[in-house]
Amino acid sequence: MNVAPILELKGLTKRFGGLTAVNDVSMSVREGGISGLIGPNGAGKTTIFNLITGVYKVSEGAIEFKGKSILDREPYQIANLGITRTFQNIRLFKNLSVFDNVLTACHMSAKYSLLESFFRLPRFYREEVILRKKAESLLDVMGLSDRADLTANNLPYGLQRRLEITRALALDPALLLLDEPAAGMNPDETEQLMRLMEEIRKSHNLSILVIEHHMDLVMGVCDHIHVLNFGCTLADGPPDDVANDPKVVEAYLGGEEIKSC
Numbered sequence: 001m002n003v004a005p006i007l008e009l010k011g012l013t014k015r016f017g018g019l020t021a022v023n024d025v026s027m028s029v030r031e032g033g034i035s036g037l038i039g040p041n042g043a044g045k046t047t048i049f050n051l052i053t054g055v056y057k058v059s060e061g062a063i064e065f066k067g068k069s070i071l072d073r074e075p076y077q078i079a080n081l082g083i084t085r086t087f088q089n090i091r092l093f094k095n096l097s098v099f100d101n102v103l104t105a106c107h108m109s110a111k112y113s114l115l116e117s118f119f120r121l122p123r124f125y126r127e128e129v130i131l132r133k134k135a136e137s138l139l140d141v142m143g144l145s146d147r148a149d150l151t152a153n154n155l156p157y158g159l160q161r162r163l164e165i166t167r168a169l170a171l172d173p174a175l176l177l178l179d180e181p182a183a184g185m186n187p188d189e190t191e192q193l194m195r196l197m198e199e200i201r202k203s204h205n206l207s208i209l210v211i212e213h214h215m216d217l218v219m220g221v222c223d224h225i226h227v228l229n230f231g232c233t234l235a236d237g238p239p240d241d242v243a244n245d246p247k248v249v250e251a252y253l254g255g256e257e258i259k260s261c
């Protein structure tokens, strides 16, 4: 069965002055799939996330989410449409508890008004109960319940990354963008993260686009991989095809560097 892509990038280009960080990249993420975006340092991977989430404006090309252009949308609108992300450098409220980190993200979907919150009207209390339950349930799914009262800063690094994913999930995304979620993790933590990605994909009906340098993770969970090198597409296809592509092997293992498209 041919499932329509949830995200499509068409001829995407981003220039920073004289530097072309992303050069005519076309790729798609299948609805319900896990796609990998890989490439050496500086290849343009995070820039692509910043373009998708509206942090950077596109120089040329198109980005379609569920068949509609999101080029003119602001970052908060794109999050509301259902695209949320984690960051290469973890962004948490370091001095808040693990639970409050998730609760603040859950509040983004709160249905009470400022007035109802200010005067503590009944709807505020009803909604607060629902949001707290949602935060508890997300922490449970992500295996963080027993650390709920810890200050985020005191979590081991690998669990801080997991907490960031929990916060992104709290916004009820249809598409989750993960920027190097396994960075700094040991092989056991990476293995657990892979299983978790599969679980949340199913339980939350998600599509996932993941940037990662851990090839075990990429090869283990992705059904499709797009490889970038110096902003250009080097390869695109199923994991086995990409892994055996001589251009990809060359880019990763060194030798003559390919410096232009």
Ligand SMILES: Nc1ncnc2c1ncn2[C@@H]1O[C@H](COP(=O)(O)OP(=O)(O)OP(=O)(O)O)[C@@H](O)[C@H]1O
Pocket: 016, 019, 021, 039, 040, 041, 042, 043, 044, 045, 046, 047, 048, 088
């Ligand atoms: N805001 C910016 N202004 C100028 N240049 C930028 C900006 N953001 C990124 N770049 C440049 O664009 C290129 C691609 O950067 P990007 O962060 O997308 O790479 P990456 O593939 O995510 O690398 P890494 O694996 O190291 O995270 C780099 O040369 C980088 O210096």
Ligand SMILES: [Mg+2]
Pocket: 045, 046, 047, 088
């Ligand atoms: Mg990056």
